Amino acid sequence: MSRPLRRARAVDVAARAGVSVATVSFVVNGKAEGRVSPATRLRVLDAIAALGYVTDASARALATGRRRQVALLAHDMTNPFTAQVAAGAAAGIAEATEGTGHLLLLLAAGLAEPDVEPVGAATVDGVLINYPGTLPAGRPDLPVVHLDDPAAGGHQVSLDVAVGARELAGHLADLGHRHVLYLDGNRPWSTFVERRAAFAAEFAARVPGAVVADDRCDIDLGSALDLATRRSADWRRSGATVVVAATDVQALGVLAGLHAAGVAVPAQLSVAGFDDIPFAAVSAPPLTTVALPARELGHRGAVLLAGVIEDPDAPVGAPTVLPARLVVRGSTGPPATVTLSA
Amino acid sequence: MSRPLRRARAVDVAARAGVSVATVSFVVNGKAEGRVSPATRLRVLDAIAALGYVTDASARALATGRRRQVALLAHDMTNPFTAQVAAGAAAGIAEATEGTGHLLLLLAAGLAEPDVEPVGAATVDGVLINYPGTLPAGRPDLPVVHLDDPAAGGHQVSLDVAVGARELAGHLADLGHRHVLYLDGNRPWSTFVERRAAFAAEFAARVPGAVVADDRCDIDLGSALDLATRRSADWRRSGATVVVAATDVQALGVLAGLHAAGVAVPAQLSVAGFDDIPFAAVSAPPLTTVALPARELGHRGAVLLAGVIEDPDAPVGAPTVLPARLVVRGSTGPPATVTLSA
Structure with missing residues (x-):
């Protein structure tokens, strides 16, 4: 029972099983029900296994152990940052696996938890994780690359968010701000911890009597819009002259909320993201925002992941850290000199 | 050679093939190379086929003919409209196939053509097409649902873009505009043809001596920004007092380009999308823009596709058409009364 040197075809399977090619086709295309008897179907499956017949991607995956898919676990594909990461990852995986046709499976779930079942069910060869803490269960050997999660171990591509946060702190200190409302994302992710810590430390070092107060909300435009509409009077009454948001979708929601509340930006309150x-x-x-290279993050991560899939025992190298830089636009200005009365 | 009534386990495969469970594991996980002889590997594969052993998604797919994946063919996942369609489709496919674990595979390629190889290679059970004209080759029987492509035959979910376009034409006519620069997408898609035709017909019916001039660019923010920066003086010199863009990303690019060119919106030029x-x-x-329900488009399309996958012979019903409505904001106003001098 040796495997033929040339690749088996449907006609070979049919000959071995003693059936027609149409019958083989019914079986491999899942259309045997009502058309092919169970016994005949088993003969065809025996022949398929014996000949190593590769019918399509599923059969190829079974024969090779490769699924030719990688997954991107992400928070919310409607966040343009995530969409850029995904676009970069799709380009990177196509480039790095040229000829093998790896595809990107996007696992994102709006504000809910992503469904990681396909990772556990072994439909992918590796995972890019841009959703810290979402570890695929039950597959400890699965190749994984962490994106923008500086606290993660293992293979990772990160962003120099601390450098960007310090530049932003310096910019606001130079403008004369002393009291910041820091609007964090309501997820305990290391990239958010690092952004806030670096910003607060630099701002405190630059500004005598600096105040960095906290608020937080979901990482989407609507949640920040609602929060800013409700809370902007409190923020200003407390003495805050600028809102720094952990993400741009939150900062843009704040802009919309301040507009709805009749607060002028930056004359009465500055905003940055x-x-x-x-x-x-x-x-x-x-x-005004700290620019983070989302597309390159996804691209570099995918190329790294392709390498780990090729050689799962490759040592973990030093993390790739991509640069961040401050982009100053019109949403930040000198602090308002008059505090809003209650 | 009858199949056991209970589901086969790895231990059953091992017993039939006369090998250890570890050997079965090596074979099904694609780690046989260097660990399991070719003859033994074949015995294991024979046993797998004979027992109907379902190891994971790939094997299950081979046994059932179901891949438990559908694809969304789309233009550019960084366009928030597409991202919303994808989010809706992911939710819809999860909802409609509860318990079967269908996943959404996103095939989008920025401004290039999407790679439809996975569709041809049968890694999916069906396709949502939001990229008109991109027909998967070689699988004429594949379940397909067309999104926002009113000229497509077959199963489809569409948007009432004509109603929205007429509302926009009426709004601009009421403001006193007579000369429109219509910035179309540079794709010959039926939804764009319908938007423009309905707008132009309604505007002509409302405004004596109406002029609707054309320009076009790629469907992204940067392309429209570049075009508006270069062409806005020409547009205004020709007499246009408003730019209507076929998509919001183009309209937002025009706003940025007009800002760069020093053109006040809406005082000197109105903009809508x-x-x-x-x-x-x-x-x-x-x-100001015609609101199109992107998330519901994806959601309804996915639910419809799940039904077609369940019953491929179901007759094609009347197209679902989701409503569009005009949202008036600050980017449209009365036409400038003074034409820019050259």
Whole structure:
């Protein structure tokens, strides 16, 4: 029972099983029910296994152990930062696996938890994780690359968010701000911890009597819009002259909420964010933000993942850290000199 | 050689093939190379086929003919409209196939053509097409649902873009505009043809001596920004007092380009779009646009596709057409009374 040297075809399977090619086709295309008897179907499956017949991607995956898919676990594909990471990852995986046709499976779930079942069910060869803490269960050997999660071990591509946060702190200190409302994302992710810690430390070092107060909300435009509409009077009454948001979608939501509440930006309250999504350049006013290279993050991560899939025993190298830089636009200005009365 | 009534386990495969469970594991996980002889590997594969052993998604797919994946063919996942369609489709496919674990594979390629190889290679059970004209080759029987492509035959979910376009034409006519620069997408898609035709017909019916001039560019923010920066003086010199873009990303790019060129919106030139992506509400100025329900488009399409996958012979019903409506914001106003001098 030796395997033929040339690749088996459906006609070979049919000959071995003593059936027609049409019968083989019914079986491999899942159309045997009502057309092919169970006994005949088993003969065909025996022949398929014996000949190593590769019918399509599923059969190829079974024969080779390769699924030719990688997954990107992400938070919310409607966040333009995530969409850019995904676009970069799709380009990177196509480039790095040229000829093998690896595909990107996007696992994102809006504000809910992503469904990681396909990772556990072994439909992928590796995973890019841009959703810290979402570890695929039950597959400890699965190749994984962490994106923008500086606290993660293992293979990772990160962003120099601390450098960007310090530049932003310096910019606001130079403008004369002393009291910041820091609007964090309501996820305990290391990239957010690092952004806030670096910003607060630099701001405190630059500004005598600096205050960095906290608020937090979901990482989307609507949640920040609602929060800013409700809370902006409190923020200003407390003495805050600038809102720094952990992400641009939150910062843009704050801009919309302040507009709804009749608060002028930056005359009465400055606003800044992190990411530099394309829409940050066309907001009202255009947003001062720490630019993070989302597309390159996804691209580099995918190329790294392809390498780990090829050689799972490759040692973990030093993390790739991509640069961040401050982009100053119209949403930040000198602090308002008059505090809003209650 | 009958199949056991209970589901076969790895231990059953091992017993039939006369090998250890570890050997079965090596074979099904693609780690046989260097560990399991070719003859033994074949015995294991024979046993797998004979027992109907279901190891993981790939094997299950081979046994059932189901891949438990559907694809969304789309233009550019960084366009928030597409991202919303994808989010809706992911939710819809999860909801409609509860318990079967269908996943959404996103095939989008920025401004290039998407790679439809996985569709041809049968890694999916069906396809949502939001990229008109991209037909998967070689699988004429594959379940397909067309999204926002009114000229497509077969199963489809569409948007009432004509109603929205007429509302926009009426709004601009009421403001006193007579000369429109219509910035189309540079793709010959039926939804764009329908938007433009309905707009132009309604505008002509409302405004004596109406002029609707054309320009076009790629469907992204940067392309429209470049075009508006270069061409806005020509547009105004020709007499246009408003730019209507076929998509919001183009309209937002025009806003940024007009800002760069020093053209005041809407005082010197009004701007409007189609889609109502979330960022249209926070642009400078906020964008007047025809709201199209992207998330519901994806959701309804996925539910329909799941039904077609379940029953491929189901008759094609009347197309679902989701409503569009005009949202008036600050980017449209009365026409400038003084024409720019050359």
